[in-house]
Amino acid sequence: MIAGFIIYRFAPEAEGHGTDAVISAFHQARGVIQGRVPIIKVIASAITIGSGGSAGKEGPIAQIAAGAGSVLASHFKLSDRDRRIMMVTGMSAGIASIFKSPLGGALFGIEVLYKRDFEMGAVVPAIMASVIGYALFVHFTGPDPIFLTCQCAFDDPLELPFYALLGLTCAAIGIFYISLFYSTRDKFFRRLRIPNHLKPAIGGLGVGVLILLFPDASSGILGPGYDALQDALLGNITLSVMIVLIFAKILATSFTVGSGGSGGVFAPSLVIGGMVGGVVGEVSHIFFPNIITNPTCFVLVGMASFFSAVAKVPIASILMISEMTGSYALLVPLMLANVASYAFTERWTIYESQVSTRLRSPAHRKELLVDVLEGIKVKDAMNPHPLSVSPDDKLRKVFDLMEKTGHMGYPVMKDGKLIGMVTMKDLEKVPMEEWDRRPVKDVTTTGLVTTYPDESLEDALHKLVLLDIGRLPVVDRRDPKKLLGIITRSDIARAHVKAMAGDVLASRRKHAVSSSPIYGTRIFEVYIPPHHWMIGKKLADIRLPAGIIIAILREEGIIIPRGDTMIEAGDRLVIFSPEDRVDGIRRYIGL
Incomplete structure (x- = not known):
């Protein structure tokens, strides 16, 4: 309740898992994170995690470090692009430091923004910042890895099908985890008719109930759950406890973070994945003891595979888990399981602010834009069969036509030849009571500005805007009286979007x-x-x-x-x- 009060009183942006807030700021807010957010995040996360909430340090450190980068960039009046890079760089350095994973942390920052892409512009600064952050952190804490492991090795190709099965199992459990997490948040906590700052207390109550129901699994349910994960890596935990922990940790994290508490989902994901790996490894060992000789290796692979599935970071998760455990011996199984879990959960992610690729991100909209207006001809966007009126038609008829069709202007034709245009502005020059007897020719605009079917839409739009008109007649270059169609601003705008979505050019840029x-x-x-x-x-x-x-x-x-x-x-x-x-x-x- 204290954490909830601090968050919702001083910085509502600090609620939930901070990594998603950073991703959202990158794509939707020009990389701007308010200066108060990192401060509130530190306090709220310490209270949430310290009181036993099922959450990790990754989300808070990501938001705190990214916020520091954003604030510094704003202070020095850097561009939006540079502010975003500073934000990603800060996040990478924070993750690299807290998890003693310099290369994994650097890649995490540039990979977690997208489901199927990397933020390539931040690679060099992210690596540099991660190295510096890691070096400073281990200077004070020591270089020992986060987890101790048994001697794991991959020396039998017959193990690979079991690691592939682990990847698929992580995918299935990952989908369940994501679905339950957001269902708990959206369908329960957000519908509770109580003040927002009280909701984390309800979440904490739910975690307490789980502890009472499953006391043997309490070391994995409370806080990040690293004690239980360490036991699993050393083979000091039973199969039944691992099965309980898979689902209890999912529920506890949904209660803690889904209620608005402050914490990350990285650590809980590692615990869940480690338990899934432990279960698959133990069961495989029971039925195939000659092939699976060391089931604890599956715990390590499960950690990476599960996080790859839920966070869409297949490369970073391999490196982070290897660096956190101090072992690259299982690189081949890690690659196989990660790819399997990632491929089967392509549209599912725990970070709802992720976008598919840079093409879908407003952060890259300008640089990926191709000005398709230059490449589209007027003939491809015009209306080739416009309604027209005669110079002898009464103004009332034109007005009725406007009401019926919604078009506010029509070409005036005589003997099949274009003689002018009539618009609503022209009608307004005549009192309404005279519309029944005044002919169109009295208000027809002549001396028209026209366009040609082979002109580009950019040229046509230029004419429309400079003259502040809504439509242009499209005529034959050799015969300016021969009407071929009408082009409007809406036609041009629609053609712009359709072109980006409909042709080969747009297959790469349709959302730019x-x-x-x-x-x-x-x-x-x-x-x-x-x-x-x-x-x-x-x-x-x-x-x-x-x-x-x-x-x-x-x-x-x-x-x-x-x-x-x-x-x-x-x-x-x-x-x-x-x-x-x-x-x-x-x-x-x-x-």
Whole structure:
């Protein structure tokens, strides 16, 4: 309860497992972590873990060290890109130090941001910072590895199928762990109608009940659980206790961190994975004693394989576990089990702020943008069959047509030739009571600015913005009176998104939507996080201020929305708007 009060009173961002908060700040907040967060995280995590909460030091140290990097970058007025690198560098150094894993910590920082990618721009500074942090830490604490192990070795290829089975088992248990963790948080604790600062106390009560039910497993349930894990690595724990610990640790971590307590999920994941490995190793030894001669080796491999499954860090987890135990003897089994668990849990992750690749991260939106407008011709985006009106039609007919179709402008045609355009602005020049008798030719705009089918959309948009008009007639270069179609700003914006999602170019960049202004307009993207007020609402009911949602990006692909399209958590809304209205739209949405 004390930890909950401190968190929710002074820094709500410090709740939960800090690594996910760092990932979110990297992708969604320009790498900005408020200066108060590291301080509150230190205090709240010490209380949570010290009082027996099932959590580890990885999350707090990641957020504390990343926060220090972010604050320093802001103090020295570095760019957003450099601030993000400083944040990742701090996280890597913190992990490398606290777990005595310099190479694993460096790779953890650059790998944990994505499910299937690395933050390559941070590799060199992350390695340098990890080496320095590790050197300083071991100077005061000594170089001994975190865990002691029996003499493990891989010398029989017949063991490999059993390690592959361990990887698949870790994948299955990992999916169960992730599902239960977020179900506990979202369907229980967030629905409790009590003050937020009291919820960690309820979580602590749940951990206490588990201790009463399973006293023999208490060393693994309380705190990080490293005592039980050390016993498993030395073969000093029974099969029944390991089975109990798998599920008790999952529940205890869900209660502790899911309730809003401050702590990491790395240590609990190692304990769960180690117990899964121990169970698979012991059972395999019982049935195949001549092949599996040292079942404790499976504990070490299970630690890495399980964390690979739930955190999407298959490379970093191999190195971290090897460095934490001081042994690279099981490198081949580690590789096999990690790949198996990672491959079968591709879309599942304990870090919900992870994105698939750099292409999905707003942090890399500008550098990965390809200006497809230059490569698309007007003829590929125009409406080739626009409605038209005659110069003798009455203005009332034009207005009725506008109400029916929603289009605010039409070409005026006479004898198959384009003579001008009529828009709502033209109608407004005439009193409404005269619309029934005044003809279109009285308000027709002549001397039109036109575009051609072989012009680029960038050129067409340039004309639209400079003249502050909504549409351009598309005409034949050899015959400017021959109308071939109409192109609007919405047509251009939709073509921009469709092109990125639909062709070979877009297969690599389909989510790289521009956030840069294009001739006074902006095509930008808005991420809808869980629990956002727009979730479950129809697009027509949201009533956005002047701006056009031209696409919704989801995991399954791109959606061109209609008024009855429902907004879902995780949606990325692609919005086309005048540049001076972007801030208003963002404020309305709640960013």
